[in-house]
Amino acid sequence: MPFAPTEVTMTTNPLVTFKDVDYAILLGMPRREGMQRKDLLRANVGIFKEQGDALDRVAKKSVKVVVVGNPANTNALICAHYAPSIPSRQFTALTRLDENRAKAQLASCTGVAVENVKNVCIWGNHSNTQLPDVAHGYLVAGDREVPVADYVADKSYLQGEFIKTVAMRGAAIIAARKLSSAMSAAKAVADHVRDWHLGTPNGEFVSMAVISDGNMYGVPPGLVYSFPVAIDKKGGHRIVSGLDVSPFARAKLDATTAELQEEKREAFDHIVHQVAAVPAVTAKPVMHGAQPATPAQGSSVSTN
Numbered sequence: 001m002p003f004a005p006t007e008v009t010m011t012t013n014p015l016v017t018f019k020d021v022d023y024a025i026l027l028g029m030p031r032r033e034g035m036q037r038k039d040l041l042r043a044n045v046g047i048f049k050e051q052g053d054a055l056d057r058v059a060k061k062s063v064k065v066v067v068v069g070n071p072a073n074t075n076a077l078i079c080a081h082y083a084p085s086i087p088s089r090q091f092t093a094l095t096r097l098d099e100n101r102a103k104a105q106l107a108s109c110t111g112v113a114v115e116n117v118k119n120v121c122i123w124g125n126h127s128n129t130q131l132p133d134v135a136h137g138y139l140v141a142g143d144r145e146v147p148v149a150d151y152v153a154d155k156s157y158l159q160g161e162f163i164k165t166v167a168m169r170g171a172a173i174i175a176a177r178k179l180s181s182a183m184s185a186a187k188a189v190a191d192h193v194r195d196w197h198l199g200t201p202n203g204e205f206v207s208m209a210v211i212s213d214g215n216m217y218g219v220p221p222g223l224v225y226s227f228p229v230a231i232d233k234k235g236g237h238r239i240v241s242g243l244d245v246s247p248f249a250r251a252k253l254d255a256t257t258a259e260l261q262e263e264k265r266e267a268f269d270h271i272v273h274q275v276a277a278v279p280a281v282t283a284k285p286v287m288h289g290a291q292p293a294t295p296a297q298g299s300s301v302s303t304n
């Protein structure tokens, strides 16, 4: 059914904003030229604590949260932590913009239409340490599916300039327009929410930063980390399993993990210093779509 809003409410009260919402798309203060995204941590972390707390109190327990405000992965983790009654897997951060940028690079260097570039994914943090990964990607050419590596033979480009261009694209846009990307970010949010709502086609995956609990790629639990994700028709997402990780990719996955662990430490340290007491960590059940999982799959966002 087409979306037909009947009412728009403008308010600065998060308890009004989030009352009974199904989806929450969260922004925050943007960076300026010369800053890293993680330089926003101290400015934004308090906002995400407050928003997590408000979501916990008034949103539907099935709410789906998309954190866009940077540093997006760590802000999503903070938000989840302060919303202990909502399953942490319902908190995601946007890395679809990076995926779209990666696909656009491949489309422009191969001449294949961007919608025919599939299964290119972003691992890790929405930052310079991310890995835009083409190892499982393919291009649809007529009735053939051609691996990216067969189309783009220059491995040094795929492991060098390509990754750098995608990871640094946000900074390049800020340098050019003195403001963050706007329309492309909005398009990426729409892509993220559409796929979370309607599901991904069979055999295809997309990039979403989700809670890392239970992944099989050696990423420690308790981080919000971008993975290749498949989504069923009921909106249940799962990290795609069984993809090969090359030694090159392994080193990148570990580097972006280390950065996220450092951001997490800094975020909670900052909150602890700002706020007299941090609420106790509460275990939350892992949800697959609308289905509650067994206690053995219980997930929590710890401050470790």
Ligand SMILES: NC(=O)C1=CN([C@@H]2O[C@H](COP(=O)(O)OP(=O)(O)OC[C@H]3O[C@@H](n4cnc5c(N)ncnc54)[C@H](O)[C@@H]3O)[C@@H](O)[C@H]2O)C=CC1
Binding pocket: 027, 028, 029, 030, 031, 040, 047, 067, 068, 069, 070, 072, 094, 095, 097, 098, 126, 179, 180, 181, 182, 185
């Ligand atoms: N994950 C991604 O792919 C992308 C993330 N971003 C991030 O999205 C966020 C928004 O970027 P823009 O729309 O360019 O910024 P903007 O400055 O146009 O909008 C930011 C909004 O946040 C509000 N805000 C500022 N301080 C606040 C506070 N203390 N409490 C509540 N609201 C507050 C402002 O009133 C404003 O409406 C930034 O954090 C930016 O880094 C932007 C583009 C892509």
Ligand SMILES: O=C([O-])CC(=O)C(=O)O
Binding pocket: 030, 031, 037, 070, 097, 169, 170, 171, 173, 174, 180, 181, 185
């Ligand atoms: O770079 C920024 O600050 C905004 C952003 O996240 C992006 O465009 O990828």
